[in-house]
Amino acid sequence: xxxxxxxxxxKVHLESGNGGKGSVHLHREKFITKGGPDGGDxxxxxxxxxxGNKNLWTLLGFKFTRTFxxxxxxxxxxxxxxxxxxxxxxxxxxxxxxxxxxxxLEVLMEITEDQEEKILLEGGMGGRGNWHFRTATNQxxxxxxxxxxxxxxxxxxxxxxxxxxxLVGFPNAGKSTxxxxxxxxxxxxxxxxxxxxxxxxGIVEYRDFKSFVIADIPGIIEGAAEGKGLxxxxxxxxxxxxxxxxxxxxxxxxxxxxxxILLDELRRYNPELLDKDRxxxxxxxxxxxxxxxxxxxxxxxxxxxxxxxxxxxxxxxxGLVELKDRLWAMLNK
Numbered sequence: 201x202x203x204x205x206x207x208x209x210x211k212v213h214l215e216s217g218n219g220g221k222g223s224v225h226l227h228r229e230k231f232i233t234k235g236g237p238d239g240g241d242x243x244x245x246x247x248x249x250x251x252g253n254k255n256l257w258t259l260l261g262f263k264f265t266r267t268f269x270x271x272x273x274x275x276x277x278x279x280x281x282x283x284x285x286x287x288x289x290x291x292x293x294x295x296x297x298x299x300x301x302x303x304x305l306e307v308l309m310e311i312t313e314d315q316e317e318k319i320l321l322e323g324g325m326g327g328r329g330n331w332h333f334r335t336a337t338n339q340x341x342x343x344x345x346x347x348x349x350x351x352x353x354x355x356x357x358x359x360x361x362x363x364x365x366x367l368v369g370f371p372n373a374g375k376s377t378x379x380x381x382x383x384x385x386x387x388x389x390x391x392x393x394x395x396x397x398x399x400x401x402g403i404v405e406y407r408d409f410k411s412f413v414i415a416d417i418p419g420i421i422e423g424a425a426e427g428k429g430l431x432x433x434x435x436x437x438x439x440x441x442x443x444x445x446x447x448x449x450x451x452x453x454x455x456x457x458x459x460x461i462l463l464d465e466l467r468r469y470n471p472e473l474l475d476k477d478r479x480x481x482x483x484x485x486x487x488x489x490x491x492x493x494x495x496x497x498x499x500x501x502x503x504x505x506x507x508x509x510x511x512x513x514x515x516x517x518x519g520l521v522e523l524k525d526r527l528w529a530m531l532n533k
Contacts, residue, residue, distance in 0.1 A: 485518060
């Protein structure tokens, strides 16, 4: 999936259909001079319906089409014939899509199951024909109900990636490289910051045909929770990960401080993120020898008493099997 195809935030305009008018008709037939009212009902306007689709990963389908209009109901006719209902419009969305009111930003619903359907806008009800209004004192009513108008609404569709593990780290920490090694995903990799501009998903194959999904979240920088850099735009994707994998390069000036900065950004964005399981991976350790790693362990044991950590290298394939074992155990504890 290319970065341009990953769309996770769109604003759409919806219009449901108008209901059809009820018919004003009096029955006429040979040898029947006064057949009475027989006007049929109008059809209801089309609904606008959202439907979950497990085969979709982004909101790409809404990139160029932002307005959706349901069909109008047809008018009633003679012989108590009801008009046809307006055609419903379906919005196919990936699982994990949150739907908000564009004006109030109120969360209206969330789609989490495949083929789950919810009505976003109901179509207008069709009007009743004059057949319904006949009485003993008014046997030939010459009026019927008009159909009700449809509704209009602006909504925000916001996708929160459904992944088991979320990669958290500063730009150029090696997240994309790790994802490309653990999975068949092909994220953009280069030796400069912010090479990842959109979240990347990959499926990690584990033993006995088991697997889990890992997401590479674009780099977070200090102040991301306040809107700096790119990280603040993608922090919402971490909310759906059950385990957070913090990736910190071994050549960092202060590994503990970098971890605390990342943790603080998550705390300021949403304190509930700190309740998730955490694992720290010290990346790019192919640059270190055994003696230096031993010295680092002494310091890290003091700083990371409550959080497990390990040393890995994506390029040299060091510690990756153990990393998958750790993650699998955390996901299935």
